[in-house]
Amino acid sequence: MTLTYKAQQQQQQKIDAYLDRLRRRLRGFDPSAVGEIVEELRSHILDRAAQSEDMSGEAKPAAIDTALAALGSPEELADQYVTDNLLARAEISRSPLRILRSLFRWGSLSVAGFFVLLGSLVGYFFGVVFMLVAVAKLFHPHTAGLWTFPSGRDDFEFSFRLGFGSVPSGGREVLGWWIVPIGWLGGGALVMLTTYIAVGFVRRYRRSLVLPRP
Amino acid sequence: MKEPDALDSNAADKWEVQLRKGCLELAILAALWDGRRYGLEILRRLEIDSALIVSEGTVYPLLSRLKALGMVSSEWVESDGGHPRKYYALTAEGKRRALEMATIWVRFSSSMSKLLSPLGKETG
Numbered sequence: 001m002t003l004t005y006k007a008q009q010q011q012q013q014k015i016d017a018y019l020d021r022l023r024r025r026l027r028g029f030d031p032s033a034v035g036e037i038v039e040e041l042r043s044h045i046l047d048r049a050a051q052s053e054d055m056s057g058e059a060k061p062a063a064i065d066t067a068l069a070a071l072g073s074p075e076e077l078a079d080q081y082v083t084d085n086l087l088a089r090a091e092i093s094r095s096p097l098r099i100l101r102s103l104f105r106w107g108s109l110s111v112a113g114f115f116v117l118l119g120s121l122v123g124y125f126f127g128v129v130f131m132l133v134a135v136a137k138l139f140h141p142h143t144a145g146l147w148t149f150p151s152g153r154d155d156f157e158f159s160f161r162l163g164f165g166s167v168p169s170g171g172r173e174v175l176g177w178w179i180v181p182i183g184w185l186g187g188g189a190l191v192m193l194t195t196y197i198a199v200g201f202v203r204r205y206r207r208s209l210v211l212p213r214p
Numbered sequence: 215m216k217e218p219d220a221l222d223s224n225a226a227d228k229w230e231v232q233l234r235k236g237c238l239e240l241a242i243l244a245a246l247w248d249g250r251r252y253g254l255e256i257l258r259r260l261e262i263d264s265a266l267i268v269s270e271g272t273v274y275p276l277l278s279r280l281k282a283l284g285m286v287s288s289e290w291v292e293s294d295g296g297h298p299r300k301y302y303a304l305t306a307e308g309k310r311r312a313l314e315m316a317t318i319w320v321r322f323s324s325s326m327s328k329l330l331s332p333l334g335k336e337t338g
Contacts, residue, residue, distance in 0.1 A: 036300075037274070037278070039298070039300075040253065040274060040300045041274065042297070043252075043253075043297050043298065043299050043300065044253050044254055044270075044274070046295065046296075046297055047252075047254045047295060047299070048254055048270070050295060051254070070269075070270040070271075071270050071271040072269055072270070072271040072272075076271070077271040077274070077275070080271070080272070080275035080276075081274075081275045081278060084275060084278070084279045084282070085282075088279075088282050206279075206283070
């Protein structure tokens with residue numbers, strides 16, 4: 001079947017528009033990977049259209065429409081690539097920020113991901129607080145540190161203080177100068193442990209047979 | 215309010231979708247068992263040889279995932295259609311994994327079939 005030049009151009013534009021929408025959504029990939037994905041799908045669309053032209057005698061414009069519709073929305077398709085890419089990078093990453101970014105994405109997609117995200121947030125939060133207090137102790141020797149306060153009759157609560165403001169009455173400092181080495185070692189260990197566990201979960205999830213997207 | 219029947223068939227549909235998705239990775243590895251293929255060929259293979267009706271887009275991110283995991287390798291090959299095609303082939307690791315999954319699958323499906331045999335008359 002021959003097409004006029006104009007009709008051919010229109011088909012080309014349709015394919016380009018689809019691939020542009022896909023490309024815009026492929027964040028976090030390096031350009032060569034994006035090019036590879038886009039070219040593979042372009043090749044698929046052309047082959048798929050040619051096949052349905054041959055098999056069902058469909059006219060070319062309709063064949064390309066069918067091929068695009070069968071691929072699904074470009075945004076959804078891109079999301080499937082992005083999710084796996086983020087988790088793949090988290091797996092080899094040791095950077096808490098990158099891992100958290102991936103976990104936010106995973107957490108938005110599945111219950112398991114949400115709980116791993118929650119656990120990691122708690123782990124990183126306490127790790128960072130430990131280290132902050134250890135630093136603050138150097139600047140506020142009398143008020144920063146781990147304190148206990150009486151609360152209720154027989155109860156008391158622990159509180160990390162960075163040393164701003166005065167200490168409420170009844171407070172007692174627990175670790176003294178020991179907060180400096182303990183804060184650094186404990187906080188660092190907590191951050192490392194959280195990273196290690198989160199990466200372990202990501203790895204297990206990616207190795208599992210179920211697809212990353214519902 | 216949905217009719218109870220509609221609700222049931224909806225849940226059954228969802229279950230079927232999950233089941234198919236779970237099998238897709240093995241199905242793709244199996245489709246590459248006897249040689250390299252490009253995406254559309256793999257899709258056609260899945261449609262002909264199995265009841266896995268796949269949304270056509272799904273196969274490509276999955277192939278890229280299998281590649282990232284080292285199960286398949288890929289190369290671009292010029293075609294007579296005027297554009298290059300990306301061909302996938304199993305790596306040694308992919309072959310090992312496919313065999314492992316196939317073994318589990320066979321064991322699982324035969325014990326499932328035994329369990330389901332009393333239901334055979336009803337399902338035809």
